[in-house]
Amino acid sequence: MPVQRFSAQCLSDFCTNAYVALGLPGRDAELLADSLVQADLWGHQSHGVMRTFWYGKRIRSGATRAVTSVERVLDGGAIAVMDGNEGVGQVIAHQAMHEAIGRSRVHGIGAVSVRNSGHFGTAMYFTRMAARKGCIGFLSSNASPAMAPWGGRSKLIGTNPWSIAAPAGKYPPMMLDIANTAVARGKLYVARKRGEAIPEGWAIDSEGQSTTDPIAGIAGNILPMGGHKGYAVATMMDVLSGILSGSRFADGVVGPYMPEGRSGVGHLAIALHIESFLPLQAFIADMESLIERIKHTPLAAGSKEIHYPGEPEALAEVRQRKAGIEIPEDTLAELNAGARELGITPLTSSPSGRGLG
Numbered sequence: 001m002p003v004q005r006f007s008a009q010c011l012s013d014f015c016t017n018a019y020v021a022l023g024l025p026g027r028d029a030e031l032l033a034d035s036l037v038q039a040d041l042w043g044h045q046s047h048g049v050m051r052t053f054w055y056g057k058r059i060r061s062g063a064t065r066a067v068t069s070v071e072r073v074l075d076g077g078a079i080a081v082m083d084g085n086e087g088v089g090q091v092i093a094h095q096a097m098h099e100a101i102g103r104s105r106v107h108g109i110g111a112v113s114v115r116n117s118g119h120f121g122t123a124m125y126f127t128r129m130a131a132r133k134g135c136i137g138f139l140s141s142n143a144s145p146a147m148a149p150w151g152g153r154s155k156l157i158g159t160n161p162w163s164i165a166a167p168a169g170k171y172p173p174m175m176l177d178i179a180n181t182a183v184a185r186g187k188l189y190v191a192r193k194r195g196e197a198i199p200e201g202w203a204i205d206s207e208g209q210s211t212t213d214p215i216a217g218i219a220g221n222i223l224p225m226g227g228h229k230g231y232a233v234a235t236m237m238d239v240l241s242g243i244l245s246g247s248r249f250a251d252g253v254v255g256p257y258m259p260e261g262r263s264g265v266g267h268l269a270i271a272l273h274i275e276s277f278l279p280l281q282a283f284i285a286d287m288e289s290l291i292e293r294i295k296h297t298p299l300a301a302g303s304k305e306i307h308y309p310g311e312p313e314a315l316a317e318v319r320q321r322k323a324g325i326e327i328p329e330d331t332l333a334e335l336n337a338g339a340r341e342l343g344i345t346p347l348t349s350s351p352s353g354r355g356l357g
Contacts, residue, residue: 005324046186
């Protein structure tokens with residue numbers, strides 16, 4: 001499929017203008033835009049700017065409040081409970097992680113439980129905040145139903161993603177960000193958009209049969225990673241994110257794919273202040289040693305290089321900041337249709353044809 005390339009700044013300005021036009025305060029619009037562009041820079045197109053107007057439709061319908069107002073329900077020293085009041089998930093998650101980091105500096109650990117939030121995009125966008133502040137960050141979320149309980153064929157459990165990030169000294173942070181399904185649901189939407197088949201093992205159709213058709217997979221169920229283990233982990237993430245926070249859970253959660261309906265998403269943000277456990281430099285030295293030992297492990301047949309968690313994203317960001325972010329033509333058409341509807345400047349190519357603005 002033909003693509004055009006755009007600079008990160010060009011895409012960020014476009015998304016920011018779109019969200020301001022939809023009623024978001026300027027700083028919130030910038031944060032939401034940056035989170036989408038960062039996902040594209042990391043190579044996670046399924047969570048990138050293609051979602052701009054998925055969130056936009058929910059804002060326009062009133063399902064997501066354009067002006068986010070987070071309420072602190074409980075303040076317990078190292079812990080807190082926050083109510084996002086159905087505001088923008090990225091803005092709420094940012095506040096929760098910021099609060100967790102601050103509490104960890106006083107108590108060694110900060111844990112913030114969040115109710116009534118929305119989909120926040122890429123989880124490691126927020127756990128990276130903790131890694132940059134000398135903490136280990138953890139963030140979990142529940143999500144709208146995507147998989148059946150192990151052995152069933154009716155959707156009940158969400159992908160329920162989670163992330164851990166830690167500083168790594170001279171290396172980019174070590175970061176894990178995974179859904180508990182075989183693949184993030186957004187990848188099926190990307191495949192549908194491109195008219196491509198999906199691999200065996202990603203999804204089953206509504207009758208419980210394996211499928212390579214992304215449309216049938218979306219209508220059916222995404223399979224859990226690692227079989228019953230992925231289902232079990234996803235269920236426990238719902239406990240941490242939805243039930244512990246007093247938010248919605250299981251099939252009570254509404255995702256960003258639907259333009260209407262209260263989300264009721266829950267999160268759990270945790271920051272561990274490393275200096276409260278051991279000297280930060282000792283931790284960093286061991287992290288660097290771990291990474292070097294990982295990367296110098298003898299290669300298996302067919303392997304060219306070993307990456308540590310988070311390294312592929314760091315490498316992708318370097319490449320895409322230099323060459324520009326690829327936007328498929330059909331995604332570009334959707335973005336510009338949304339721009340015209342809002343009366344903002346559409347995305348256009350630069351004279352070189354690369355749109356690097």
